[in-house]
Amino acid sequence: MIRHVVFFRAARPEDRDEVLAGLSLLKANPHATRLEVVFNGKRDQIANEVDVVVYGEFPDEAALAAYKAHPIYEESIRRVRPLRDLRIAADFELPGE
Numbered sequence: 001m002i003r004h005v006v007f008f009r010a011a012r013p014e015d016r017d018e019v020l021a022g023l024s025l026l027k028a029n030p031h032a033t034r035l036e037v038v039f040n041g042k043r044d045q046i047a048n049e050v051d052v053v054v055y056g057e058f059p060d061e062a063a064l065a066a067y068k069a070h071p072i073y074e075e076s077i078r079r080v081r082p083l084r085d086l087r088i089a090a091d092f093e094l095p096g097e
Contacts, residue, residue, distance in 0.1 A: 004056040034057040
């Protein structure tokens with residue numbers, strides 16, 4: 001199983017809700033086994049580096065590629081890219097899975 005984690009920060013605090021809404025479109029993408037889109041629950045006292053977290057689980061590389069090729073993914077990017085100033089993504093598999 002591949003786990004896909006992406007962190008986003010809105011360029012302006014007032015855009016946080018719109019970033020969450022744009023990323024929430026991804027929940028309708030049929031290629032993820034599990035997909036969560038949530039506000040970051042950890043508010044750091046020093047800096048607010050991450051506003052929204054996307055967490056997905058995919059059975060294999062083909063499912064992840066299909067997810068990224070889906071029109072819903074493209075629409076989400078179109079809406080969110082102009083509103084964000086940070087995106088950090090990681091994909092990983094746990095040993096033994």
